[in-house]
Amino acid sequence: MHALAFAPDDASAMPLLPVAPDGLDAALQALPPEQGAWARALGFKGNAGEVAVLPGEGGRIARALIGRGSPEARARTRFALGQGASKLPEGTWRLEGSLDEREAREAALGWLLETYRFTRYRDGNGPKARLVAPEGVEAERLEILARAEALTRDLINTPAADMGPAELEAAARGVAERFGAQIGVVTGDDLLDANFPMIHAVGRAAAPHRAPRLIDMTWGGEGPRLTLVGKGVCFDTGGLDIKPSASMLTMKKDMGGAANVLGLAQAIMGLGLPLRLRVLIPAVENAIGSDAFRPGDILRSRKGLTVEINNTDAEGRLVLADALALAAEGDAGLTVSFATLTGAARVAVGPDLAPFFTDDEGLAAALARGGRDWADPVWRLPFHQPYESMIEPGIADLDNAPAGGMAGAITAALFLRRFAPPRYCHFDIFAWSASHAPGRPKGGLMQGARALLAALPEALDS
Template sequence: MPFFDSSPPADTAPIYFVTRETWTDIAAELPAPAAHFAKSSKFEPTPGACLILPDADGRIASVLFGLEAQSAHHRDPFLPGKLVAALPAGVYRFANAPHDTSLAVLAWALAAYRFDRYKKKKQNQPRLVPPGDIDVARIKTLAAGVTLGRDLINTPANDLGPDALEVAAVTLAAQFGAEAAITLGDDLLKENFPLIHAVGRAAEKPPRLVDFSWGPEDAPKVTLVGKGVCFDTGGLDIKPSSGMILMKKDMGGAATALALAHFIMDRGLPIRLRVLLPIVENAISASAMRPSDIYPSRKGLSVEIGNTDAEGRLILADALTLADEDAPELLFDFATLTGAARAALGPDLPPFYTEDETLAVEIAKFGHAANDPVWRLPLWAPYDKLIDSKTADVSNSGTSGFAGSITAALFLKRFVEKTKSWTHFDIYAWTPSAKPGRPEGGEIQVARLLFDLLESRYGARAS
């Protein structure tokens, strides 16, 4: 963890956050040599600008870092995360408050993430003395959960196949005293999960469903379902190489569910948590499902395979049906489901779908407050006809190229009926180019906002 938790050393360097409005006053308070150095360096307090000020012996005396003006149209509360890459190793503290101190400290922790499992050389990084007026333990929980999820997404499929993802889920469950049940291979047919089996049966490592619960049985039920496709070739409707290069991240929904579960269990939220992870590899072999095949589902609906590359919704359908049988108060599913969502909203803004108007407002509110952005798209009922099938109850893809994220959500909606409130998140789970607090690579989206929402709705740590 990139925090200095002991008594700070005497040479801890202060970081001054400056804007165009505050720069004159802050410059006047600096020692004369530092102020002269900033002037001769032509420092301008533009957002993200960083200047290290030396003392008389050439050591780091302090740091200037530019922020957006209070009147700016948009202010990025994660912008201080840029300091982790800009500063040399050492110990630092905030000399004054950024726009949002808690999010700035969280951004520092998230920016310090490195996926260096396969690297010989490790980097020394700057460490921060956290301000005393924030909940550092909570920030550490969030950083640890995001790190867990990012590591899973970033790990290539040769080291994170279905068996390894199962181990990660079971290990997390055991860490907090929960016992996981595993339904594996042909047992999926015996236990009535035919769609999970159909998608994963062509792979070397068999498909499986991980199911664990935690918390008091009489507490409000909150269930998380995460798509766990460890690699997606597209099946017989094979992807081109350009479309396959990032498919190690197709288990990003499962990683998101595990990150959120970590937050919930580590902070002891008073809920009955259930986590369901359908885990497969969408591979090609003689037993691969084919376009135009028809399979039953756990729900009893028959599904025509219009496209073998629309496999995620199939495994989610069986898992959502199981979740719905328990009639939870809240049911969230997470899936790297459609390219249509990325075309509409880009990589940083996942769409979500729900028919609960109150919950939709809460999700948007907490997303904004947590700097974990989302955007609601409609479960537009007239588009249901786009996934009609002439030979089965529903097609997994339909024949239209329109509204792909919406029709995927409408497909999933058919498998939920008893749950009080269901929300589907069509996430990307990847940062294509580094941003403050978000290194390039695997990313956990929507989990932090949902943790804030659940903590607000049900209270903090159980007594």
């Protein structure tokens, strides 16, 4: 369990002064002369994340400087000040100087996220520099968000041998138990009796102990309704349309949508938000076997729509469709799906942005604001209706993988909308950091969740 907590405020906390390049001379002149000279001797320039530790009497640390970077650098580097967690010596630190509310919050959250380490398979000590929560930030909220992201990262980083459908179910049960949520699971051939045919079809070729399942968790007795749906493909071989080996290397992260949903659910429950929450996770392994579904098969969905399979590697939308159809059978309220769904989304916006689709203009605006305010960049893509014909093959109601390679993220989103409740938003996320970045070590990543959390008060009131 990750601590991810701020240090208690006490007199021993060492001052940490953020300095921008254009304020460098003034900042150094305000220091005792020997400390200013020391900073200059170190070559400190105030670049983003740059650190200079300054000596005091008796060999003790007097304070440290940390670079804010230029406005251009701050626009390019999230969580720059959070790098102090891994660059400063062990001890307790307190930010000084004048940071606006957003920058102080980003620095504090980035510091917590910078301390995350995935240690399931090797010992590893994280940074030992701790931060006193800056004045004016919601310390408890930031700690809850950091722990939610740690859960998400842990789930994604765990390889498929130890994170199959059963283990994902166990993780969901653990979250439910901690917060008193109700949970039910339909597994294996019972999915057919319960009318989840596409979840069953995608997962039926897996070994019996990795059988497909639908996880259904509920929490909260009053307030507006929020339904979260997460793609839980615990490993994706591509099925009979097998992926090349290079494309399979990161497929342990294909349950990143489910991991993001569980992390977000943990945050919502931890914050005690006044809403009625439902979490639906279709958990499967898209395996290759004698019982695998095939290209050319036509599957009947829970909603009754038929789907022609033109690529078994477009399986995520199939399992999500049955879960979304279940949500649409009742009062789902606002429904949001998270999925590592298409490579086309990465081509469109790259790995750092979380693209989302919604017809709700108010929700779209609130998500954009939430992304900016909480260092969680998102970008709206359209449910472009003229492309509906691209997912209509003629032989069946829908095509799971339209030919041509154009607009793949949009056509996947349009496919899902055919099954979803009326008020619907879909995130097509990458859920992965390919290399180390401030606050985001290489590996699993939460994307879009903080933006949605910030948007909820406005979104659920409308």
